[in-house]
Amino acid sequence: MHSLSHLFLNPGDRRFWAGFTALGVLFLLLVPALNLLLPADSALHVPNYMVTLIGKYLCYAILAMAMNLVWGYCGVLSLGHGAFFALGGYAIGMYMMRSIGARGVYGNADLPDFMVFLNWKELPWYWLGFDHFWFAALMVMAIPGALAFVFGWLAFRSRINGVYLSIVTQAMTYALMLAFFRNEMGFGGNNGLTDFKDILGFDLSQDATKMGLYLLTTLVLGATFLLVRFVTASKLGRVMMAVRDAESRVRFLGYSVTGVKLFAFTLSAVLAGIAGALYVPQVGIINPSEFSPANSIEIAIWVAVGGRGTLLGPVLGAFAVNGAKTWLTGAAPELWLFALGALFILVTLALPKGLVGLWAGLRARVTEKSND
Known part of the structure; x- marks a missing residue:
């Protein structure tokens, strides 16, 4: 109850709610209005390709907020995190591949087209x-969450910290990238999953569907923003920040540092999976290059550029870096x-x-000047 009252009633939060x-x-x-209501020749018109591009940036913003939850707080x-x-992207991509049915090449x-091409005889177990949307939606959250839980439990209980943990997580995503590149894995190899037709019966090539995905992504970003704010404003959030600033003292006081880290890491992975699921229908493809360690490093740069340990910073960083x-x-x-690389060095040295x-x-x- 205290967390809820702090979240919604604290008069010091007026600037937050105004910005939100x-x-x-x-x-x-505004963006939908400029796209739908203004003629194409207007200087203020937002074209359809720009709506899709902004939608992609919104997915990146959700991903950056997920990263900020575990790193910044x-x-x-x-x-x-890549x-x-x-x-999450592969989970929703599998559903859309199954939805193609007999409309494939x-x-x-x-069987999806790539399995027919590779002479697969039956669908892997x-x-x-994944021919059911509810199952795919569940897997979007369950698969990243389960992987993060198992990986985090093994790492945090062994007290792997700092640069060693960063290296291990990078090794994990690199191993997955190599695995998904193999045709025998049954995920399309280096081509990945593509040529999607629709989602929930809505044609992905239609502008109305693209706008619907954009609006859904915006709502999910807003919900993510509020969820992260609620968690970080709670007692658990204060313990998370104490672990960030003085882990040994928190452990000495009797708190379960492993449990706190595991919660943040798992929730962060679930949010990242949701971001991936929103991203794939808008860009129309998911392939193993998304597992690239360089992508995960970029995510950290978004957060650092925007402002680690702040609510708005990851959103600003995701838009600023990807816009550039x-x-x-x-x-x-x-x-x-x-x-x-220069941007990361500049932020590290001049804008921590x-x-x-x-x-x-x-x-x-x-x-200060106005008060003087």
Whole structure:
């Protein structure tokens, strides 16, 4: 009850709710209105491809918030969150592949096209159930969550911390990438899963479906924002931050550090899986490259750029870095990796609190001058 009253009634949170409402109006009302109500030749018109692009950035923002929950608030730097994101994407991709049925290139109602091409005779047992959306939706959360729980339990009970944990999580996602690249795994090999037709009967090529996915992603981002805020404002959230700042003292006081880390790591993985499931229908493909360790490193950069340990920072970082990536890979693709590395060094040395910290510092200076 205390957490709920702090979340909804604390008068010091007015700026938070004002910002949350402003972002809701921007993404939930303004973007759709500029897309649907203005003519295509208007300077303010948001074209359909831009709606899809923003929808992809919103998925990245959910993923960044998931990463921030375990790293920013609990001090566990995971470099394997790309794996949880990809597993959620594969789970929903399997459902959409099963939904194609006889409409595939080979007209086989029982097997996806890539299995027919590779001379598979029957559907693997681990594909069973994915012709039902409810089962796929459950697996979107259960598979990343179960992997994170088992992996985290083994790692945290062994007190693997710091850079060693980061290396182990990176090894996990690299191993999964190598496994999913193999045709024998039954997930499409290096081509992955693609050529989706619809989801829940809605044609993915239709603009209305794309807008529906965009709006759903916006709502899920809002729900994620509130969930993370609720968790971090609770007693458990305070213990998480204590583990981040002084783990040995928290253990000395009798708290289960393993349990706290395991909760944050598992919940974070579930949120990453949901982000992956929203991402795949909008981009139209999921392949093993999503498991790339470089992707997980980028996620950490989004959080660092925006502001680790803040609510808004991961969202700002995801939009800022990916917006720059979209522009620079089109203008000078060979420079992107150099720019990303330079950005990370700049943030680490000059902006340790990210964009949110920079804004807070500037606002504090203005307030001081006005008081003088």
